[in-house]
Amino acid sequence: MSDERVERALRDLASGESTLGVDQVMVRVARRRRRSLALRVGALSTAVALVAGVWSIARDDSGPSVEVLPTVTEFDAHLVIARSDTSVDIVDQDGRFVRSLAPRGDFATDVLVAPDGGVVFVRRESGDDSCPKPNEIDRIDLASGETTAVATNAAEPLLDESGRELVYRRDPGCGETAFELWSVFTARGAVSAATRRSESGSVEGQRPIAWVDGVLWVAHYDEDLGTEVAQQVFTPEFRFGDELFLLPRDGEYATDAFGGRYAAANTSEMGLSLLALSDSFAVTETLIELPPGSAGDLAVDASGDHFAIVIIDAEGESALYTWTRGDTEPRKVLEGVESVAWIPADA
Amino acid sequence: MFTVPLVGAVTSAPDFAAVFVEHRVRALRLARLLTDSDADAEDLVADAFARLYPKWRAGKVDDPGGYVRVAIVNGARSRWRRRAVARNRMPSISGASTAGVSEDQAAALVDRDRIRLALIALPLQMRAVVALRVLDDLSERDTAEVLGVSTGTVKTQLSRAMARLRADLGEDRDE
Numbered sequence: 001m002s003d004e005r006v007e008r009a010l011r012d013l014a015s016g017e018s019t020l021g022v023d024q025v026m027v028r029v030a031r032r033r034r035r036s037l038a039l040r041v042g043a044l045s046t047a048v049a050l051v052a053g054v055w056s057i058a059r060d061d062s063g064p065s066v067e068v069l070p071t072v073t074e075f076d077a078h079l080v081i082a083r084s085d086t087s088v089d090i091v092d093q094d095g096r097f098v099r100s101l102a103p104r105g106d107f108a109t110d111v112l113v114a115p116d117g118g119v120v121f122v123r124r125e126s127g128d129d130s131c132p133k134p135n136e137i138d139r140i141d142l143a144s145g146e147t148t149a150v151a152t153n154a155a156e157p158l159l160d161e162s163g164r165e166l167v168y169r170r171d172p173g174c175g176e177t178a179f180e181l182w183s184v185f186t187a188r189g190a191v192s193a194a195t196r197r198s199e200s201g202s203v204e205g206q207r208p209i210a211w212v213d214g215v216l217w218v219a220h221y222d223e224d225l226g227t228e229v230a231q232q233v234f235t236p237e238f239r240f241g242d243e244l245f246l247l248p249r250d251g252e253y254a255t256d257a258f259g260g261r262y263a264a265a266n267t268s269e270m271g272l273s274l275l276a277l278s279d280s281f282a283v284t285e286t287l288i289e290l291p292p293g294s295a296g297d298l299a300v301d302a303s304g305d306h307f308a309i310v311i312i313d314a315e316g317e318s319a320l321y322t323w324t325r326g327d328t329e330p331r332k333v334l335e336g337v338e339s340v341a342w343i344p345a346d347a
Numbered sequence: 348m349f350t351v352p353l354v355g356a357v358t359s360a361p362d363f364a365a366v367f368v369e370h371r372v373r374a375l376r377l378a379r380l381l382t383d384s385d386a387d388a389e390d391l392v393a394d395a396f397a398r399l400y401p402k403w404r405a406g407k408v409d410d411p412g413g414y415v416r417v418a419i420v421n422g423a424r425s426r427w428r429r430r431a432v433a434r435n436r437m438p439s440i441s442g443a444s445t446a447g448v449s450e451d452q453a454a455a456l457v458d459r460d461r462i463r464l465a466l467i468a469l470p471l472q473m474r475a476v477v478a479l480r481v482l483d484d485l486s487e488r489d490t491a492e493v494l495g496v497s498t499g500t501v502k503t504q505l506s507r508a509m510a511r512l513r514a515d516l517g518e519d520r521d522e
Binding site for chain 1: 375
């Protein structure tokens with residue numbers, strides 16, 4: 001027996017045809033960008049009605065067996081979803097269509113709902129190669145359906161706690177640029193001129209995750225070749241290296257805020273799980289393990305009890321799951337969802 | 348079924364397409380030895396290039412091939428841990444028919460099946476040593492650097508791995 005034969009067999013095994021192309025790589029690049037740290041401060045809202053989750057026990061009269069069913073809390077709430085087919089709709093908590101909010105158009109990457117539930121913001125990403133790209137954020141009045149463009153060349157939008165100030169990173173789509181933070185004020189349908197708030201170093205690896213009291217919280221995303229992913233959050237003035245706190249290093253996140261606290265759907269090599277975080281982003285609790293996949297988006301209602309999670313599976317298909325504290329497992333409610341936000345119950 | 352469109356995706360710079368083409372085949376060959384299927388290998392390679400892209404675009408990568416190689420090995424490590432249980436339940440892999448082929452071709456097919464099964468039975472690090480040293484022609488030092496181990500470990504693991512592969516391929520055809 002010779003090493004040559006082993007080596008020949010190894011080379012034979014390693015050879016083969018493949019259709020893998022650079023386009024497939026670029027789709028993954030886009031997904032990696034979108035699913036990392038997409039925090040929605042604007043999802044803050046008043047509590048939705050809640051019926052506490054309990055174990056349901058169904059007794060079969062024909063025999064003595066007792067079946068313990070998964071707990072699924074019943075409550076009444078609506079969500080705004082951006083679908084994979086690019087439409088934006090309102091659905092109920094079971095995924096049933098309620099009404100259309102915006103027709104198909106460019107790819108809708110982010111949906112935000114103002115805390116009073118009266119306004120929805122939708123960020124759409126243009127698929128053309130123009131520069132600057134007209135990546136637009138639209139303001140949609142929930143009652144009238146009136147749609148107003150409030151920002152262009154915009155990415156990673158966040159709302160302040162009042163829902164009146166929208167901040168975003170300027171993204172002309174012409175390669176990596178400096179990190180420019182812009183904002184607009186919107187109220188009663190009027191929109192202020194866009195104002196540049198600050199500028200700092202490269203966009204690379206920086207993710208705005210919260211806009212609170214005029215302070216932008218930025219997560220620094222540093223992929224360290226594979227399994228280790230470091231995410232650090234820095235001071236608002238972008239003093240890179242001045243580390244305030246550290247998210248767990250082993251995953252990627254979608255995050256959301258509620259009542260001054262945060263939650264994260266954490267994609268790590270151990271699987272996908274839902275975490276509760278303190279106001280300093282320290283993990284306080286693992287809430288529940290989620291189905292396999294990566295977190296595309298996360299929305300928490302203002303009570304901090306109801307969670308909506310977009311999970312992207314291994315085939316790249318995305319689906320909406322919901323979970324309420326007390327439930328024994330998350331519930332898949334809808335396929336083909338890219339982004340989600342709760343609508344306050346009293347909106 | 349919805350297909351992920353390039354709408355919303357990132358348009359690749361022409362230079363990156365050239366980088367991809369230059370390193371694609373070698374990356375796939377490495378990945379095939381570190382995974383249990385061609386589909387997994389393609390997935391691993393696509394992930395590795397997706398990790399490379401932002402760094403390469405920012406001018407932070409001098410050796411794209413080396414970066415992809417490390418990303419593939421690290422990615423395989425992650426999957427290896429996740430799938431350890433499932434792997435133990437894997438059936439025979441290929442089942443390739445040897446009907447209608449020459450004796451040499453049939454022998455090569457049998458070798459391919461055996462080597463695949465033998466590789467799967469190896470610990471990942473040992474498998475990576477074999478892939479990097481034998482297939483990628485890396486030096487012991489470079490292999491050690493990629494894997495974060497000593498050159499002594501590379502020597503030992505390569506020796507043990509080749510011995511096991513030789514044993515698994517069988518002595519019959521050489522005697």
